[in-house]
Amino acid sequence: MPGAGPVTRPGERATVRLRDGGPKEPPRYAPEWLELRERADAAARAQDLLDPLRIRWAAGPRRAGGLVVHDLGCGTGSMGRWLAPRLDGAQHWVLHDRDPYLLHFAAVACPRTAADGSPVTVETRRGDVARLTPDALSGASLVTASALLDVLTREEVEALAGACAGAGCPALLTLSVAGRVELTPADPLDAAMTEAFNAHQRRSGLLGPDAVTVTCEAFAQRGATVRVQPSLWRLGPEEPELTEQWLRGWVGAATEQRPELREHAERYLHERLAACAAGELRAVVHHSDLLALPQPMDGAS
C-alpha cells in the first residue's frame, strides 16, 4: 500500500487482506504502522489552519451540544487524539472507516476531554467515503481526515467535497502526500525512486500526489474557500524506526512499480538503511494540509 510503509519485518507489508475478504476486499492498514507514524504526523500538522475554523465557529450560532466532528478514514483515531485536546468546549466525534477492526481501536482510544475539560463523546460508523452524503453530515461542525485523500479516487473526493459543501461543513483534510522527498545525503537514484513511488501511488486511479490539487478544485467548484499549508515529516535519528520502515515501504513500492529498478535498489536500500542505523540519514517527506470553508448555510456552525 503506497504511503503505508511496511510493518516490523522486511518483506512484511503494512497492509494485509481481511481474513474473510475476497480478492476485491481492500487491504487493511496495520495498526502498528498507524501507531508508528502518529508522532511524526502530530509534529507535522499545520496548526495555523485551526484559527480560521475557530473564527468560523465563533461567528456562527452556538450549538447546545458543542462541536460535532466527523473523522473520515479515521483508522485507529490519530486525528482525534491530536485535535480534540486542542479545541475548547464539548465535542462529539463521529468516527468513520470501512474497516470495523480499526474503528474499534479508534473508539477505545478517543480522548474524553477537550482543552478546557469539557466532555468528548464518540460514536463509530462503518462505511465508504464514496457513499458520503450531505444528510450523513447534517449538523456537523467539521469534517476531518488524515492520510486519506491520496488513497482515494477522483470520484471519492468529489463525493466527499459534495457532501461537505451540501452540508455547509468545513473540512480539515491533512497529511496528504505531495510527491516530494528530500534525502540527505543525496544519491543519484533518489529521483528515479521518487518518480516510481509516485507512479505506484497513482495506480488504479488513486490520486496519490495529485490529491491536494484535485481536492482543492473539487471544493472551489462548490464555492468553498480553500487554504493549503505544508505538513512535513522530518525523519532522522530521532525517529529511527519510522525512518527505516518508511524507507523500506518507499523503495518496495517503487520497485514493485518499476521492476527494472530492482537491480540497483538492493544496493540503494542497503546503503540507506546503514546510514539510518548510523544516525546519518535525514528525510523530509512533503505532505500538505488543506482547510476548505464552504459557504455557510443558515443556522449551521
Ligand SMILES: C[S@@+](CC[C@H](N)C(=O)[O-])C[C@H]1O[C@@H](n2cnc3c(N)ncnc32)[C@H](O)[C@@H]1O
Ligand atoms: C493511511 S490510513 C490513515 C488512518 C488515520 N486517519 C491516520 O491518520 O492514522 C487510511 C484509512 O482510511 C480508510 N479508508 C481508505 N479508503 C476508504 C474509503 N473509501 N472509505 C472509508 N475508509 C477508507 C482505511 O481503512 C484506513 O483506516
